[in-house]
Amino acid sequence: MSEEILRVKDLIKFFKTTQGVVRAVDRVSFSIQKGETFGLVGESGSGKSTTAFTIMGVYPPTGGEIFFKGVKLTGGVKSRPLSLKKDMQMVFQDPGSSLNPRHSIGQIIELPLKVHKLYENNRKERVEEILKMVGLPLDFTRRYPRQLGGGEKQLVAISRAIASEPSFIALDEPTSALDVSMQAKIINTLLRIQKELDLSYLFITHNLSLMRNVATRVGIMYLGKLLEVAPTSEFFIKPLHPYTKMLISSIPVITKEEEKLKPERIISRGEIPSPVNVPPGCAFHPRCVECQEMCSKTEPEMIEVEENHYVRCNLYIDQSK
Amino acid sequence: MNETRFRFLNEERKRELVKNWRKFSSNPLSIVGLISVLIVLFLAIFAPWVAPYPQSWGRWVDFNNVLKPPSWTNWMGTDNFGRDIMSRIFFGFRYDLMMAAAILVMVVPLGTILGLIAGYFSGTFIDTIIMRVTDVFLAIPSLVLALAICSLLEPSLFNSMMAVSVLWWPWYSRLSYGIAISLKNEYFVQASELIGASTPHILFREILPNCLSPIFTKMTLDVGWVILIGASLAFVGLGAQEPIPALGNMVSAGTKYMPDYWWMTIFPAIAIAFTILGFNLLGDGIRDLLAVEEV
């Protein structure tokens, strides 16, 4: 059994708005092992980014527990110890706004070194070492974010995240704003430094094809709830939850081999409802093709159908292991 | 190799400067503003040398030349003590600009920092305290407040400066408050929080540099207004006192001699208008320049 880096138990994050309470993250539980990439997939409004932000402490959680390397985390980012911030980092979705336009790339990457008092005698060399690691030219240290392309900015954001030598990085849609050729470069860089630095990732995306190539385990989120968690290969070969099937069959693919892999066509219908009015019972039942009478009344629990394959659906209620 | 890289960056900076200058100069009004401001600055700095009768600035009387209309010897005429109006106006620029600069130096850092703190801690009691105090100051008409403060204290240049400062800082805290609130949720601020950077670092190294251009613009626009308020106080006798040649009390002194000796009032008034207009046009030009950059 490998070492557990992060465990989230019944994590809850509600936002109060004028329209009502938004149940952004509703009793989400999962764990991430050392060196693993755990993927969270879902449509917009499913709460996947909120989950990451809550784990990182940008939003203080409403309820539930977060354990990092066995230590319980409490409260928001400001009340957490400095050593923890060194160990957990995050890369944001929009590379444009994640770098301060008034700072040079050198200053941006140097900041974590300064804050955590690392390499105090040879910071400049360390910054160049990090740039080399992500494959950026060294003269970038004097450049400013506006002189860079989107992909390069994202690589700088990744450099900043790895500068404090963390063991865990949350990646919130790191490539969704980029082109496919740039995406390939970012993803490969991420996977390479993961091996080199023995990192664990929480990888968030809406792109299932990308997830297939990155994650070791995948969780599907819908309206703040985890509906299915499984190892990646099994997840795509044998999806169980009707929502997962619908998602996979909606993915546009370009080769015949991929076409074969898709489950039989499930026509997608309906839209994700507002998280203020979550449907009663199973949240997915109004869009579900296999909806039964009980689905609108009883909310299913997460059950382990096969080893390490969890699903939250009334269809599998009898197959619990 | 190092050298070429350096040159490349310098080149780039130069190109940017040229580009900004072109953008700025495409509006003739901005150029008018810039030239006016430069003229005023020049006259203020070199007043003792460019003024035709530099002794006119202070306690100096020449009863042979009292209340002379504009002529070739005194272009803007003389006042009731026989002092040359034009020379006094040049020195007046000096006092008014010094007053504006001193006020802004006091007001801008104070207001900006308070606004930054309130904005970054928005939603907490710190925000409530700072911004409600700001609102109270903003709610009272500024000139009325300044008059009240000045009449409580002894009328002098220094006290009128204090009065204007007291009523001016809330505008800067409002401005930086708004910017801080919007920047607080930018990813780069969140990233530095996650890194563990200290609050002063986030306030002054991450957020503040992004506030500087709008604040600088507002400062340019404000110079004119501060001069106007200072002149208004001086006009009603609550600002600089005789014989200091502030533009406001020159206008005020002249009113007693209106309309027969109109030059005593009109020329200092034109000087005030000229200064304010110049700074406002310049400020507008800078604002347009920065507004485009922000998009």
Add this chain to the structure above:
Amino acid sequence: MQERLLEIQGLHLNYKVYEGYLKVLNGVEFNIDKGEKVGLIGESGCGKTTTMRSIMRTLPSNAVITAGKILFKGKDILTASMDEVQSLRRNNISMIFQDPTAALNPVFKIEEIFSDIIRFSVRTSSKKLTKDEIKLKAVEALKAAALPDPERILQNYPIQLSGGMRQRVCIAMALISSNDLLIADEPGTNLDVTIEDQILRLLGNLVNERGTSIILISHALGAVKGLVDRVYVMYAGNMVEVAKTDDLFSDPLHPYTSNLFKTVPKLTGGGIPEAIKGRIPDYFDPPKGCRFCPRCDHAMPICEKETPTFKDMGDKHEVACFLYS
């Protein structure tokens, strides 16, 4: 032989900026027949949207067309008068944008937006519609776009609708005035994958029913594949390859096309090869010859000097690359 609806011949377009000219379009060749469904793929910044905006004549004021023709039913759009262009926009060509939220004016109800469009689109046909007729037409259009309860939607403001519904409203709007050609600029990119799937299916059904030609622009290759007959691949202001959809995806010829397909993450897994090195060229100073040359693994001396032109490889498969000449 099919009737040719739109043809772009050797379109060159520059953007004038302070530092000089951005040489964006570099001899674009494109054609679409009546009733045909054509896809256009390429990375962001390759000139897809600029090309489409030149068809609609909605280019920004700093755009300069230096050469080329855009023939719509044999008539050059670029030299047409503004009245003719207006009539074209009202009756012949319409466009769907990437962001449905920005495409709908937030201060008007859907009904008001629709009635304006309907009134303008029939202005040329000399008869005036009554209020009821306009409403009937609007309801029909919304129904055609598979929107439930059109009467209620007409009374809503855009903000009250979800993203998917807004895009359906935009499609309905486009179809009222469009008789010949529909240009869809990344219609599903801002939407979720299940909603994008629905929108693309709807578009496919509608153009099939009405015999409208459609140009579908996307950087999501898979989205294009399911819908269109023929696909153009664009790179840095040039069309580099065109073929029937199945031929292109099974047998891409241009090095850019094949590398682009490789970089798309596959559902079958196995990692993502980093097939394309470098980045899109600087339009101030683009490569002299083939614009893909600096990033190409098969670059030859000739590629640096001359720009390749389309060469027919049979069965409507054309490629602009010196490897095949």
